[in-house]
Amino acid sequence: MNSTKHFSVVIIGAGPAGVGAALKLYKSGIKSIAIIERNDKIGGIPSFYKRKKGGVRTFMRWSRGGYPVFGQDYAAWLGKQILKTDVEVKLESQVLEIDAKGKMLTFVNSKEGKVNLSADAIIRACGSREETPAERKWIAGARPVKVFFTKQILNLVDRNNLLPMKKPLIIGSDIIAYAAAAKLKAAGASDSTIVDNRTSPKAPFYERLYFRFWGNPQYRGFDVKSLEITGVKSATGVNLNGTHIDCDGIVICGELIPNSELALIGNLKVNIPSRIPVINKNYQLSESGWFAAGNILGGFHGAEWCYYDGKKVADYVLKYISKS
Amino acid sequence: MRKYGKLLYNWSDGNIEESLIFNDDAQLGDIPYDVAIVGAGVVGSALAYKLSKYKLKILLLDKNYDVGEGTSKGNSAIIHTGFDAPVDTLESELVTKASMEWPELAKKLKIPFEVCGALVVAIDEEQEKQLEKVYAKGLKNGVTDIKILSSEEAKKLEPNITDDVLGGILIPRESIADPFATSIAFSEVSLSNGVDIILGVEITAVENPDEKTKTLVTDCGNRITTKIIVNVGGLGSEKLAKLYNGEQFDTNPRRGQFLIFDKFSRPAINHILLPIPTVTTKGVLVVPTIFGNLIAGPTAEDYSHDNKLVADTTTEQLQLLLEGASKLYPKLKEQPVISIFSGVRSNCSQGSYWIRCNDNHPGILTVAGIRSTGFTSSPSLAQHLIDELHDKIGLNLEVNHEAIDSRSEDKWPGWWKRRYDDEKFVKENPEYGKVVCYCEQITRGDVIQHLDSPLKPRTLDSIKRRTRAQMGRCQGFDCMVNIAEIISDHCEVPLDKISKRGPGSEIAQSLTSNYSDEAKNELN
Numbered sequence: 001m002n003s004t005k006h007f008s009v010v011i012i013g014a015g016p017a018g019v020g021a022a023l024k025l026y027k028s029g030i031k032s033i034a035i036i037e038r039n040d041k042i043g044g045i046p047s048f049y050k051r052k053k054g055g056v057r058t059f060m061r062w063s064r065g066g067y068p069v070f071g072q073d074y075a076a077w078l079g080k081q082i083l084k085t086d087v088e089v090k091l092e093s094q095v096l097e098i099d100a101k102g103k104m105l106t107f108v109n110s111k112e113g114k115v116n117l118s119a120d121a122i123i124r125a126c127g128s129r130e131e132t133p134a135e136r137k138w139i140a141g142a143r144p145v146k147v148f149f150t151k152q153i154l155n156l157v158d159r160n161n162l163l164p165m166k167k168p169l170i171i172g173s174d175i176i177a178y179a180a181a182a183k184l185k186a187a188g189a190s191d192s193t194i195v196d197n198r199t200s201p202k203a204p205f206y207e208r209l210y211f212r213f214w215g216n217p218q219y220r221g222f223d224v225k226s227l228e229i230t231g232v233k234s235a236t237g238v239n240l241n242g243t244h245i246d247c248d249g250i251v252i253c254g255e256l257i258p259n260s261e262l263a264l265i266g267n268l269k270v271n272i273p274s275r276i277p278v279i280n281k282n283y284q285l286s287e288s289g290w291f292a293a294g295n296i297l298g299g300f301h302g303a304e305w306c307y308y309d310g311k312k313v314a315d316y317v318l319k320y321i322s323k324s
Numbered sequence: 325m326r327k328y329g330k331l332l333y334n335w336s337d338g339n340i341e342e343s344l345i346f347n348d349d350a351q352l353g354d355i356p357y358d359v360a361i362v363g364a365g366v367v368g369s370a371l372a373y374k375l376s377k378y379k380l381k382i383l384l385l386d387k388n389y390d391v392g393e394g395t396s397k398g399n400s401a402i403i404h405t406g407f408d409a410p411v412d413t414l415e416s417e418l419v420t421k422a423s424m425e426w427p428e429l430a431k432k433l434k435i436p437f438e439v440c441g442a443l444v445v446a447i448d449e450e451q452e453k454q455l456e457k458v459y460a461k462g463l464k465n466g467v468t469d470i471k472i473l474s475s476e477e478a479k480k481l482e483p484n485i486t487d488d489v490l491g492g493i494l495i496p497r498e499s500i501a502d503p504f505a506t507s508i509a510f511s512e513v514s515l516s517n518g519v520d521i522i523l524g525v526e527i528t529a530v531e532n533p534d535e536k537t538k539t540l541v542t543d544c545g546n547r548i549t550t551k552i553i554v555n556v557g558g559l560g561s562e563k564l565a566k567l568y569n570g571e572q573f574d575t576n577p578r579r580g581q582f583l584i585f586d587k588f589s590r591p592a593i594n595h596i597l598l599p600i601p602t603v604t605t606k607g608v609l610v611v612p613t614i615f616g617n618l619i620a621g622p623t624a625e626d627y628s629h630d631n632k633l634v635a636d637t638t639t640e641q642l643q644l645l646l647e648g649a650s651k652l653y654p655k656l657k658e659q660p661v662i663s664i665f666s667g668v669r670s671n672c673s674q675g676s677y678w679i680r681c682n683d684n685h686p687g688i689l690t691v692a693g694i695r696s697t698g699f700t701s702s703p704s705l706a707q708h709l710i711d712e713l714h715d716k717i718g719l720n721l722e723v724n725h726e727a728i729d730s731r732s733e734d735k736w737p738g739w740w741k742r743r744y745d746d747e748k749f750v751k752e753n754p755e756y757g758k759v760v761c762y763c764e765q766i767t768r769g770d771v772i773q774h775l776d777s778p779l780k781p782r783t784l785d786s787i788k789r790r791t792r793a794q795m796g797r798c799q800g801f802d803c804m805v806n807i808a809e810i811i812s813d814h815c816e817v818p819l820d821k822i823s824k825r826g827p828g829s830e831i832a833q834s835l836t837s838n839y840s841d842e843a844k845n846e847l848n
Contacts, residue, residue: 038762053840094759108744110754132799134584134661140637143665145824145831155805161839162820162832188837226639232632233828261763261797264588273660
């Protein structure tokens with residue numbers, strides 16, 4: 001634990017952005033690269049969208065002509081690319097502390113305990129998560145069971161073959177919401193009701209059209225300031241403008257927010273409340289030698305976009321390393 | 325030899341290990357209990373803890389599937405000195421006494437506890453005039469170490485408070501503690517001293533209340549015999565008292581909503597910030613929590629018992645809270661809120677700390693109206709109740725010299741003393757190196773340790789309160805299902821039976837119907 005191992009580049013996160021960056025760096029001649037990943041496999045969020053007979057393909061391979069694949073398969077492809085290199089991947093490893101000025105970090109895993117690393121450059125490819133009800137500011141009410149985030153639905157439906165609800169209500173109306181509605185329908189639930197505080201859905205028509213293959217969710221847009229969840233033990237619905245919409249489970253979808261905790265721990269500058277890291281035009285964070293790539297930079301992008309974003313940021317990292 | 329008490333859950337087969345299921349009153353033996361404590365909140369469990377050092381047969385029971393899951397779970401988690409308690413009341417006496425006892429108690433029971441001090445802030449001339457009164461009241465309540473501060477002194481102590489500050493009062497001994505660990509610690513020690521604990525049962529009838537041996541009938545049809553009944557049912561105390569026709573009193577839930585801010589807001593504030601209290605409430609406070617967050621609240625909204633919305637949160641009230649709190653700390657408005665919760669205090673129209681000994685029947689003790697100060701006062705209130713039981717009901721108190729009054733060093737929660745900071749823990753048990761809750765950095769080992777702890781918590785919420793997993797900024801986005809999987813694996817219960825708070829709150833209902841794993845990888 002006391003010794004510090006040094007790498008040319010350390011990448012936090014083995015999702016599409018982290019893997020894209022690692023591959024680009026490796027092919028450009030950087031041989032000492034480590035990726036720290038808290039999940040038990042490579043691939044990030046796509047790895048949670050499992051391959052299922054009768055399931056929903058949610059990831060588009062635009063670079064290969066635009067055909068849809070299962071996230072798990074895309075994640076497996078990313079893993080395979082990494083295995084062809086000597087990039088050191090630490091799975092089930094959680095970064096606990098970072099020293100921004102010293103370009104060092106500490107992570108923990110079950111095999112090694114606490115480990116210190118230092119690097120010439122560090123890329124944060126930590127991705128994003130969905131905003132909590134409190135962060136969305138318009139969702140209040142009861143706190144019963146069966147109010148899920150999309151990731152929890154993926155873990156229950158795809159990983160465990162469990163159906164958490166039969167009559168779903170989805171809050172949020174971007175592509176993640178429509179994908180979740182399709183997934184639940186494919187797994188045996190009825191068509192979802194999708195609600196949002198906007199009059200028309202956030203997902204554009206062509207995205208919604210793709211998911212029409214699996215079902216026809218009903219969109220109910222409201223010009224409202226607040227929504228109240230009902231249900232004492234288990235969710236029973238929502239109140240919107242005096243209208244009660246019944247359901248037996250709620251999914252809170254989309255509205256991604258960057259995973260900013262490490263930046264905040266290490267005093268790297270972050271915009272509040274968006275939690276988007278402060279970067280300069282070279283994708284460098286507020287301390288020299290720190291970079292960010294992928295969905296951690298805000299917005300909502302597909303897996304391939306993040307993969308190529310990782311490669312793009314790798315170019316800036318190469319420039320930075322060659323200068324110092 | 326110290327004998328462990330029995331721990332039983334009123335839970336159907338398949339949701340919990342068979343050995344923990346309460347299905348027959350014969351499991352409790354045929355000797356009546358000396359004391360049955362109904363309500364395992366912080367007061368009930370404190371009473372069980374203090375009574376457990378005597379040679380008595382004691383039962384602690386609760387309708388929830390964990391201890392401390394009612395009124396005790398949602399509050400500001402402040403250990404008060406009692407400086408602003410109503411003068412010359414039992415409440416004031418007990419709070420002041422308990423505040424002296426707490427530092428030692430927290431150490432013994434391994435309850436995370438910190439003396440952070442509090443600052444009463446006056447922000448206009450009207451309030452400035454009140455400072456003298458608040459100060460005088462503090463002295464009357466026996467809190468002699470308080471100090472009046474000038475605006476400069478207050479600002480120096482808390483640089484981030486409002487520039488409008490005209491003066492303040494420093495209460496150095498106001499403290500914060502882990503409210504969840506408190507009921508748990510009291511109950512765990514009680515259990516090791518032989519107290520029986522039954523969770524998930526509601527009392528539906530009290531038979532023979534005037535006899536020496538009374539019978540409690542439960543909603544699962546079991547009959548429990550006891551010589552003394554102590555009603556510390558919190559919000560349920562009124563309903564229970566009606567079952568034995570105790571003296572009439574009226575309670576209602578008083579909702580208090582809180583905002584929880586991200587941990588990164590915490591360094592801005594060191595003390596509990598209090599406004600000048602009004603007649604009805606202490607106002608909106610800004611409180612650092614022992615967990616490392618800041619919270620702002622509470623509201624005070626009265627509800628009736630049958631209103632199901634009582635535990636809800638509302639966006640309007642929360643907006644008002646933010647307005648109120650930012651009068652003390654203006655930059656709070658810019659801080660990210662990670663969660664909102666509402667706690668419910670038990671408000672008694674007949675007055676706070678409404679205690680009736682031999683309540684229309686010999687051997688029945690009714691305790692009602694224990695409002696938010698109950699968290700602080702619980703140890704001294706428990707002692708007060710024991711004195712009452714002894715003096716007025718004639719409970720025989722013979723000390724059991726084998727009884728313990730503390731928990732061992734390894735009971736410190738993992739979030740408070742990180743196991744992976746010590747190499748040997750991960751080497752001995754690699755699970756302590758496997759982080760499952762990323763926000764609070766809680767490991768699989770922490771979760772398993774609590775599953776194996778004396779009260780055998782089996783619900784997601786009971787694990788949340790013990791480990792803090794799911795309590796961070798992502799609110800379970802990453803870890804909820806993983807935690808459910810750990811409970812399912814470790815306790816050999818199917819995943820769809822894992823619940824948030826017991827029966828009726830299971831996370832899933834059935835297997836997916838037209839889904840299967842058979843599809844082939846088409847990407848190479």
